[in-house]
Amino acid sequence: MSMIVTSDLTKKFGAFKAVDGLNLRIAQGESYGFLGPNGAGKTTTLSMLLGILTPTSGMVFIQGEQVRSDSFSLKRKIGVVAEYQTFYENMTAWEYVMFFARLYQAANAEKRAEMLFEQVNLMQWKDALISAFSTGMKKKLGFIRALVHSPDLLILDEPVSGLDPFGIIQVRSLLMTEKARGATLIISSHILSEVEKTTDRVGIISRGKLILEDTIDNIQRKVGDGERILFRFANQTPDILGKLSSLPFVIQVSQEEDEISVLTDGAKDYREDLGRYLVQNEWIPLEMKKHQTSLEEVYITISEQSLRTIQEDLETEDVPSD
Amino acid sequence: MISQNNKYRLHAIKTIMERVSQTRFWGLGIFVTLAVSLAFSSVLLVNFSRFTETNLITVEKQPLTAPILLSVILISLYLSLTISLNVSREYSNNTIEMLFYGPVDESAYMLGNFFAQLKVFLYSLIGILVWLNLSIWLLNLDFRLDIFLMLGVSILMCGQWVAFGLLVASWGGKRRNTLVYFMLTILLIGGIQAGDFIAATLVQIQSPTATDPLVVARNVLSGINGLISWISPYSQLSSAFEAILENSTSGFLGNLVLMFVEMILMLASSILLLKKKGVRG
Numbered sequence: 001m002s003m004i005v006t007s008d009l010t011k012k013f014g015a016f017k018a019v020d021g022l023n024l025r026i027a028q029g030e031s032y033g034f035l036g037p038n039g040a041g042k043t044t045t046l047s048m049l050l051g052i053l054t055p056t057s058g059m060v061f062i063q064g065e066q067v068r069s070d071s072f073s074l075k076r077k078i079g080v081v082a083e084y085q086t087f088y089e090n091m092t093a094w095e096y097v098m099f100f101a102r103l104y105q106a107a108n109a110e111k112r113a114e115m116l117f118e119q120v121n122l123m124q125w126k127d128a129l130i131s132a133f134s135t136g137m138k139k140k141l142g143f144i145r146a147l148v149h150s151p152d153l154l155i156l157d158e159p160v161s162g163l164d165p166f167g168i169i170q171v172r173s174l175l176m177t178e179k180a181r182g183a184t185l186i187i188s189s190h191i192l193s194e195v196e197k198t199t200d201r202v203g204i205i206s207r208g209k210l211i212l213e214d215t216i217d218n219i220q221r222k223v224g225d226g227e228r229i230l231f232r233f234a235n236q237t238p239d240i241l242g243k244l245s246s247l248p249f250v251i252q253v254s255q256e257e258d259e260i261s262v263l264t265d266g267a268k269d270y271r272e273d274l275g276r277y278l279v280q281n282e283w284i285p286l287e288m289k290k291h292q293t294s295l296e297e298v299y300i301t302i303s304e305q306s307l308r309t310i311q312e313d314l315e316t317e318d319v320p321s322d
Numbered sequence: 323m324i325s326q327n328n329k330y331r332l333h334a335i336k337t338i339m340e341r342v343s344q345t346r347f348w349g350l351g352i353f354v355t356l357a358v359s360l361a362f363s364s365v366l367l368v369n370f371s372r373f374t375e376t377n378l379i380t381v382e383k384q385p386l387t388a389p390i391l392l393s394v395i396l397i398s399l400y401l402s403l404t405i406s407l408n409v410s411r412e413y414s415n416n417t418i419e420m421l422f423y424g425p426v427d428e429s430a431y432m433l434g435n436f437f438a439q440l441k442v443f444l445y446s447l448i449g450i451l452v453w454l455n456l457s458i459w460l461l462n463l464d465f466r467l468d469i470f471l472m473l474g475v476s477i478l479m480c481g482q483w484v485a486f487g488l489l490v491a492s493w494g495g496k497r498r499n500t501l502v503y504f505m506l507t508i509l510l511i512g513g514i515q516a517g518d519f520i521a522a523t524l525v526q527i528q529s530p531t532a533t534d535p536l537v538v539a540r541n542v543l544s545g546i547n548g549l550i551s552w553i554s555p556y557s558q559l560s561s562a563f564e565a566i567l568e569n570s571t572s573g574f575l576g577n578l579v580l581m582f583v584e585m586i587l588m589l590a591s592s593i594l595l596l597k598k599k600g601v602r603g
Binding site: 053070082086105 | 326330338345417419421429602
């Protein structure tokens with residue numbers, strides 16, 4: 001069942017189209033990464049998902065129900081961590097969380113809040129005024145507020161910005177727990193390594209349009225230039241590079257010091273084929289590893305200049321053959 | 323039958339009301355305003371008492387009318403200004419957006435704030451009631467049940483002021499704008515009333531011809547002032563008090579309806595305006 005469906009979602013500010021005919025389908029329990037450069041329309045889209053902004057055209061459905069600002073029953077099931085969070089600074093952290101717990105009519109709120117305070121290491125600060133909190137502590141408090149009512153859907157805009165490495169680990173663990181509980185996660189972030197660790201699927205948006213959407217593995221395969229396998233040998237024979245180049249699935253072979261890099265067509269994992277071939281030729285590798293293109297590399301590859309070309313290529317590639 | 327969505331809305335109103343009223347009680351402002359208004363009311367009452375003693379004549383049916391009017395107006399003004407600043411601060415600081423991520427919409431937010439101030443006003447009425455009883459006992463005044471009716475109708479006047487504060491906040495948005503709009507509106511109304519009084523006095527002194535600019539100005543100001551008096555919560559409350567003292571049920575009910583309609587109109591406008599502007603500060 002789909003948790004979120006958007007249909008031709010469009011938002012205009014004057015003549016500027018911030019979001020342009022966006023069609024998203026995010027399954028229940030899925031962790032979805034929402035990526036894109038600054039001004040791509042990510043936050044505008046998230047605001048429309050929350051009913052904060054009204055779409056110029058198109059619709060948003062959460063659990064099959066159309067989202068409006070007065071969708072009380074829907075909004076009770078959503079938790080939000082915004083990029084720029086603001087708090088009632090004259091309240092203590094505990095009072096603040098309890099206020100939101102009451103607002104959301106959270107069950108077992110005190111127990112749940114205590115657990116969350118413990119999990120992000122804020123327990124000793126729970127009775128301190130929020131005005132005394134650092135940026136990182138406020139970010140964690142935002143997570144507690146967003147999770148206190150055990151939401152079905154978590155919308156996170158730059159969730160780890162402002163956190164130190166320990167904070168990032170705590171938050172990541174928190175998100176994994178929520179995912180295991182069955183919550184759907186939408187994570188919009190510029191920290192791509194974090195998105196890579198926490199999401200199943202990503203959508204890349206640019207100029208308000210969704211230009212790419214797939215699992216991280218598939219995107220890496222589609223956008224990366226094939227798959228690279230690296231070898232290290234004890235003794236190299238001079239003709240090894242030429243022999244490897246002659247294999248039908250090998251695109252390119254190169255050597256840097258004692259490391260040989262074989263670029264394959266990426267249609268499958270060729271490590272087994274290559275291993276067999278090397279052993280048959282009595283070239284015993286000391287080390288063999290697959291180099292995975294990181295999401296960061298993929299993201300950089302999909303630069304603003306090449307967006308249109310990639311989109312056209314992918315559209316052609318995805319046309320089903322009868 | 324209340325729909326599930328409206329049950330959630332009512333819950334949101336109640337939660338916001340509790341938080342805002344708690345904030346009001348935590349501050350000193352309401353207690354200072356109550357003390358100041360009762361101090362002024364005491365001065366009025368003492369003056370009345372001295373006048374009666376000196377002249378051996380009572381010119382008022384209910385000597386507590388003016389003190390009640392003064393104290394409820396001062397407290398309502400305070401509650402109107404504070405809610406206006408409270409909402410605009412939420413708008414400026416963006417805390418309103420955090421609320422709207424959850425089960426809160428424009429109507430729940432505005433009504434929560436509205437009822438929070440009314441709750442504070444109701445508690446203030448207890449203070450006023452204690453003061454009234456103390457004054458009746460100390461000055462040996464006649465205890466009449468109409469003071470309860472007066473205090474009751476003053477709740478509507480407070481509602482009008484609070485709705486006005488909310489309307490100005492949703493109109494102004496940011497804190498500074500809201501404060502400026504609030505003050506300008508009050509000063510404009512006060513200025514027109516003062517201008518009308520001055521123009522009327524000058525016309526009386528100078529006795530100019532009908533075409534004299536002074537007379538024209540006086541007529542214009544008088545017309546605007548008439549309109550202000552018609553829509554002014556103070557005038558409506560004052561008329562309602564008079565109707566109570568004269569046992570005029572129709573006069574009383576007429577003012578009650580006018581006050582209620584005006585309050586609802588301002589409240590609905592504030593909700594619609596917030597809806598139109600959005601919560602992003």
